[in-house]
Amino acid sequence: MKGSVRDSAILCKQAAVQIAELSTDAKNALLRAMADALEAQATTILAANAEDMTAAREKGIGEAMLDRLALDEGRVRGIAEALRQVAALPDPVGQVTRSERSAKGFTIERVRVPLGVIAMIYEARPNVTADAAALCLKAGNGVILRGGSEAVRSNRAIAACLCGVLREAGLSEHALMLLDDLSREAMLELMQLSEIVDLIIPRGGEGLIRFVTENARVPVIKHYKGVCHLYVDAKANLDKALDILIDGKTSRPSACNALETLLVHADVAAAFLPRAARALRERRVELLGDERARALCPNMGPASDDDFATEFLSLKLTVGIVDSKDAAIAHIRRHGSDHTEVIATEDQAAAECFVHAMRSAVVMVNASSRFSDGGELGLGAEIGISTTRLHAYGPMGAESLTVERFVVRGDGQVRHPQSRLPTP
Structure with missing residues (x-):
């Protein structure tokens, strides 16, 4: 999306409110429609990926990166199937993870709610564009995607496909924001938006992870190296x-x-x-x-x-x-x-x-x-494998993109009875 990074993030935050209010059925229908659209537009996506692969080879990018970048018909079908698997999973939003009765007569619940806006910063993995979008939307969040330059055409083709489905559903396409500006300065600006962005998840090489971790003001969950x-x-x-x-x-x-x-x-x-x-x-x-x-x-x-x-x-x-x-x-x-x-x-x-x-x-x-993969471990897809011991550890699915809050249901109880107004 064009415009400043801050302006894009604000638009995503506004759109995230709309996503958070969607019913489970509406979110699942949206994800299934996105999966169908990816398969229907596979030719366009693969053509874009072929251009990325040619440019990457000309730059001398290594085989490991090329393998992560490459798409074929089977991988596109796999991406679409991952979206369907996410749609089939239980909705984490609104789940009551704990409920108990207080001695003072009110009920204390812990309930899962969306995080808000999640930023993904990643390299050479066009499948992350779809996986991250699906998991963030399933969990009621907006998502800002900042891919690597080596996958720029592939990412644009996939994001355009998914945003088209959002529009067709009458939703704001800004809930899925793919940043056009891939400069380091723009990435630094994104990482400073602590009042707008709620979480950053970097996926890529060790250098990228360190750069994000050392410069972000927004909380970061690291998808660090796998030795x-x-x-x-x-x-x-x-x-x-x-x-x-x-x-x-x-x-x-x-x-x-x-x-x-x-x-x-x-x-x-x-x-x-x-x-x-x-x-x-x-x-x-x-x-x-x-x-x-x-x-x-x-x-x-x-x-x-x-x-x-x-x-x-x-x-x-x-x-x-x-x-x-x-x-x-x-x-x-x-x-x-x-x-x-x-x-x-x-x-x-x-x-x-x-x-x-x-x-x-x-x-x-x-x-x-x-x-050790979100799809294999029952998450449908994964937004990353956290090696940071915060609220999520290991492969992260939709549930990891929510937080628990307290909901108290009472019947007029007050903590200090003496504060009640006198009876007339």
Whole structure:
């Protein structure tokens, strides 16, 4: 949308009031219509995305970013289906999460209400344009979208499609505001609007997250890097562990829930690690190991301390051998990013110990890290995976875009009876 960032934010705040008043049925119908429109306009969206991809390749953008940027017919259908899944979810707005009777005779309720205006700042992910819009609207919020320059055409095509549905429904298109000005100065202005914007969620590289966190006056929930680990325990089923490893590393290495480090208990390292290394090399994964791992698999390169803390977002994996579950936990605490951690084990006690020891937003037991995703965890879609311990932690769906307030229902009670007017 054209105009100053502040003017755009004010328009979004005004439109958000309209969205907050919509019924559940009206919001769900709106989202289903948006899904239909995305599929109907797929040709236009894909043409815009093709231009973005050409420009990105000419700029020399890396493969991980290109994979996040790319759309095809299947991905457009997936985006539309995510909107339908959000429509099918329970409406969080108006949910009474707690109700109790006071000793003074009134009822105390905690009720979910919209946050207000949510700003998304993101890079090279055109699907976020639709996902963020759907989740914010479902939760009764307005949304301001500030995408990256590499996806500018794709984002405009998707936003235009969704705004068209808002207009057709008789609603203000300003409830979904895609900013035209992609300058850093405009982004800084957006981040200062604490009286208008209620929450900022940045999604992108580490540099973007740090910039937003350090400069925003608006509360920020960080979708920080995903340095995700798989720990293969001494009592792991090695066949299961290998499947979890291959899926976690190779199914989509550019995703933030892809594995970046494999830790193997010394008792099973000789049986597991050479087999795993062969399977990974067949899938073109570059392996970097500690000294003990390289002794078992000499073709591995050496892994530095920095490597173990790196989110590669590519077919590269660090490997370490540990002497105990506690050593694996200590390694993860030192190098992890509080995103997603996985243990492969048939020992229930070891699994529970691992779960309780991890501070990460998502912990998996005998399941791939790739399930750390809002759609897979029942949220329909996600607006991000929070690694910030505020009101939301882990994949964030519509419920995470609301807050609880108190509603008190009484019958004339007063706190200080002496303040009552005297009876005439």
